[in-house]
Amino acid sequence: MENKLYVTKSRLPDKEKFFRRLEEIFQTAWITNHGCHVRNLERSLCDYLDVDELLLCNNGTTALMLALQCAGLAGKKIALTPYTYVATLSAILWMGCTPVFVDVDPETMCLSPEKLRKCLQDSPDIAGVLPVHVYGLACDVEALDVICRENGTTLIYDAAQAFGCRYAGKGLLNYGDYSICSFHATKLFHTAEGGCVVSHSAAAHQALSRARAFGHEGDTHYCLGINAKMSELHAVMGLSLLPGTEEEIDRRKNVHTAYDALLTSVDLAFPRRSSKLDWNYAYYPVLLPDENSILRVQEALAAQDIYTRRYFYPALNTLPYLKAEWQVSCPVAENLASRALCLPLYGDLEEKQIVRIAASLGKALAGLSLGKE
Numbered sequence: 001m002e003n004k005l006y007v008t009k010s011r012l013p014d015k016e017k018f019f020r021r022l023e024e025i026f027q028t029a030w031i032t033n034h035g036c037h038v039r040n041l042e043r044s045l046c047d048y049l050d051v052d053e054l055l056l057c058n059n060g061t062t063a064l065m066l067a068l069q070c071a072g073l074a075g076k077k078i079a080l081t082p083y084t085y086v087a088t089l090s091a092i093l094w095m096g097c098t099p100v101f102v103d104v105d106p107e108t109m110c111l112s113p114e115k116l117r118k119c120l121q122d123s124p125d126i127a128g129v130l131p132v133h134v135y136g137l138a139c140d141v142e143a144l145d146v147i148c149r150e151n152g153t154t155l156i157y158d159a160a161q162a163f164g165c166r167y168a169g170k171g172l173l174n175y176g177d178y179s180i181c182s183f184h185a186t187k188l189f190h191t192a193e194g195g196c197v198v199s200h201s202a203a204a205h206q207a208l209s210r211a212r213a214f215g216h217e218g219d220t221h222y223c224l225g226i227n228a229k230m231s232e233l234h235a236v237m238g239l240s241l242l243p244g245t246e247e248e249i250d251r252r253k254n255v256h257t258a259y260d261a262l263l264t265s266v267d268l269a270f271p272r273r274s275s276k277l278d279w280n281y282a283y284y285p286v287l288l289p290d291e292n293s294i295l296r297v298q299e300a301l302a303a304q305d306i307y308t309r310r311y312f313y314p315a316l317n318t319l320p321y322l323k324a325e326w327q328v329s330c331p332v333a334e335n336l337a338s339r340a341l342c343l344p345l346y347g348d349l350e351e352k353q354i355v356r357i358a359a360s361l362g363k364a365l366a367g368l369s370l371g372k373e
C-alpha cells in the first residue's frame, strides 16, 4: 500500500479535534437540516472564498442542478465545454436541458470565448452558458462576462476544482451569475461529499435555499425543490479541514515546484495559466505528444505502482449515450482529451516519491521515442 501512489489522497482532519466536534453532535442529536455546523461552515467559507453568499449542498452535482433550476434554465439549451468531468454534463441532462458543446481554447483548455460568441450568434435560443474552470485554471472570465451580457444569457460557472482560487484580486467564485464548487473527498478542501452554490442577489439566494430543501418552508410550498442539504456530519469534516487549507495549498505548490524542476527536459506541454490567477495548485496536468504515449506511459507507471488519471477523457461530446445531433465535433477538446494526464498530487507527497514519479515518466517517454527511431 505505502508504495502505491495514487493521483490524489483524501486529506484527513486532526482526529481529536474532529471527534470533539462530533461529540457536540451527539449531545444535541441534531444531525441534519441546517444545524449550527452547516451554518458555521457557510459563514467560514464566505470569508475564506471572499463571497457574500454561499449555500452548502450535499454535492457539487446537485449544486449545479439547483443553479440551473433557480436560473429558470430547466429544459432549455445550455452551451458548455466538452472538456470537463462528466458531472457538468450530467447536471444539464438531469435538468432536461439540451447540451450545446462549444470547443475550448487550446492553451487554457477552458471554453473558448470566440467560439462561444459565434455559437450564440448561430443559436440565439441558447439560454445559459456553463463553462468550467478546469483544474482551477480560470476561464477568460472578462470575455465570457461581456459575451453573456450582450446576449442576455445566464452564466453559471462550474468551479468544482477551483476552491480557493483568486482572480484579479478577488475570489474566483464571484464571477458569473452563479458558481458552484465541489467538496468531494478528492478535492483540495472537502466534506467527504459536498458542494456549494454561490449567487449574487438576495432573491437568487432565497430561491436556491428553498429549492435545496424540497421547495418549502414549514407548510408554505414555494417552488419545485429537491433534497440537496448537507448534513451536520459532513459540515464537521469541512470545519475541521478548513483551517489547514492554506497550508495544504502551500504544500501542493511545493510539489508543483519540484515536478517543474524535475520535468524540464521531458517532452511535455502544460495548460496556460492567466497572470491574474492566484492558483490553488490542486492538479498537475500534463499534455503528452499523443494518445499512444498516454497509454504506454500509464502502463509503464502502473507497473511501478504509480497511478495517473486521464483527466479528462473522453471529450464529453463523444459520449455514446448522447443523441446523435448533440455530438458535434470539438476537435481541440478531443485532441486535448486524448493527450492529457494528471500526475499524483497531494500535500504530503514526499520528495523521494516525486522524484520516483518524474523519473518513471521521463524513462517511459524516452523509451517511446527510442522505439520510434
Ligand SMILES: Cc1ncc(COP(=O)(O)O)c(C=O)c1O
Binding pocket: 059, 060, 061, 062, 084, 085, 087, 088, 132, 158, 160, 161, 181, 182, 183, 184, 194, 195
Ligand atoms: C468539473 C466538475 N464538475 C462537477 C463535479 C461534481 O462534483 P461532485 O462530485 O461533488 O458531485 C466535479 C467533481 O466531481 C467536477 O470535477
